[in-house]
Amino acid sequence: MVKPSSQRRRGAVQDLGTEARILDAAHTVFIRRGTSGARMQEIAKEAGVNSALLHYYFRSKAKLSEAVFRRAAAELLPAVIAVLVSDREIEDKIEAVIEIELTKLLQAPYLPGYILSELAHHPERTRQLVSSATGMIPEDVGRRVLGAVRKQITARVRAGTFHPIEPEQLVINLLSLCIFPFAARPMVSLLLGLDDGEFERFIVRRRRQLPAFFLRALRP
Amino acid sequence: MVKPSSQRRRGAVQDLGTEARILDAAHTVFIRRGTSGARMQEIAKEAGVNSALLHYYFRSKAKLSEAVFRRAAAELLPAVIAVLVSDREIEDKIEAVIEIELTKLLQAPYLPGYILSELAHHPERTRQLVSSATGMIPEDVGRRVLGAVRKQITARVRAGTFHPIEPEQLVINLLSLCIFPFAARPMVSLLLGLDDGEFERFIVRRRRQLPAFFLRALRP
């Protein structure tokens, strides 16, 4: 964001650069409280600076939340989209998407909750979520993904090795199965009776089992 | 909530009872803005009353949001849980859950976004979401659902008609596939290039196709 200058100095409280520290703190607090529930005060405290500094670096809360969302959005889909538009075999794509996405979300388990919550209340940010993928415009991302998958499905169905399925359903099924358990984590944990460690192991097992589950559903 | 009296009078602006009208308005606004983004002012306007009345009926914003969440929570899972703990065949359960849940969510498409957003920022409300099901305590809901499903899976695997799967994974897969498309609706619509009507038709097709998809994944 409108960064007034680029000096970086050593020896700060916990060096990282003030701007980056503020951004990290904002990320933490926005995830914890949601964008409208977050307080600039709390972010400042989390970053170990005064709240006036947040305005110095990011001008306004809206701008700061925009910066945080931009960074978070780049984590959720890009890798997955890259796989889906590649020229790998469809089975490889499915396995890779599950492996990549679950592994990433194990590192950032609260990301889906934050992103989906943002989308629900600021749908206009959706375009950014999708396009942050590859720099393509969102409409093209969708067309390319669906086009690539459709072509592969068609070939497989013709060869008699796939049960027919709409590419739209396939893609959404894949995203659903990967992202939902994190987005609904509190519900999942309570329903299954899992503490934090058990939830993590649940996902690790899932990462191993989901590809086979999904591929069985595609057999003729 | 602490209702001062129970008189109902006819001939109100659009009769329904003031308290109910406020609750509906609050529901609308909380879904639109999220709990912390919602303003009592906006709710009052939506209900066609003065904001002092909201406090008269519900005492505080927190209490009002609690009442709204309670009502919304009762929509998402109870029906599904009832099916899963019943003594129907497992195939029937899967078909029924998909049918029931997608049909319900077609009527209330923004419910999942609201609920998941709430859970992300108020995880303590999760217990209420799960227990509103049957009045059972949340832990028992989970145990009973998993127990019932596990027994059915075991029998089928033994009979050679099912591929082995953890009941936990099966249940979460089912919920994921039903709820996620709504929870991530803006993302889904953009990715697939759907307007509102097309999204609805996408779900209608999904309701027809998903049972078969899911059951194929369970074959040995």
Added chain:
DNA sequence: GTCTATATTGTGATAGAC
């Protein structure tokens, strides 16, 4: 029960010293 003030606190944002 419903309204019009109004009290009170919370919160984003700016000014200005260092």
Added chain:
DNA sequence: GTCTATCACAATATAGAC
């Protein structure tokens, strides 16, 4: 660049008339 002090207004909540 970073802080302290403060402004201005938004937002919840209450008092009291009708």
